Amino acid sequence: MSEIKLSAKTRTSFGKGAARQARRDGMVPGVIYGHGTEPKHVDVEGHGLQLALRTANVLLSLQIADGGTELVIPKAVQKHPLKRSISHVDYLIVKKGEKVTVDVAIVTEGDLAAGNNMLETLQNTISVEAEATNIPTEVTVSIAGLEAGATIHAKDLVLPTGTTLAVDGDLAVLQVVAPQGEEPAAESTEA
Incomplete structure (x- = not known):
């Protein structure tokens, strides 16, 4: 930057x-x-x-x-x-060369696996430590082909060179959930 x-x-x-x-x-x-x-x-x-x-x-x-x-x-x-x-x-x-802790936007790319699954965003940003003169503008994560039940944690994010996580690696960032639809009402069979 x-x-x-x-x-x-x-x-x-x-x-x-x-x-x-x-x-x-x-x-x-x-x-x-x-x-x-x-x-x-x-x-x-x-x-x-x-x-x-x-x-x-x-x-x-x-x-x-x-x-x-x-x-x-x-x-x-x-x-x-x-x-x-x-x-x-x-x-x-x-100062040039100094590391700072900042929040960086998380951006998704790709499409989920076939079905009516939904992507639930748990974190819009992630705290990272980066050199002050080289702060990333965003962190991109691929969600291509993810099935229901899949979770992406902070440690799964691919960070730019020289950037490290400033949060716990087990922090859940995104998850894929199955649609929560109501079951159709049972038909009554009256004679």
């Missing part, structure tokens, strides 16, 4: 009024923390950030005016409850 460069500026005023003014100016307030450093309060360009956050676990390179560059991943994103616009972001500083 490549890093996305966004411009930011150090925030010197705080509180609701300052945050509202930043949003009116097309910026999103945020805090950068991690690696034992003092938290940095920043305003990041809003449109570019909104586009970047469409990708899960995106790696951002924040070009801070008068403050250098910080390599970060978004840790917590707060959105307005009605407008769904981004109102605040917490960023975690990462």
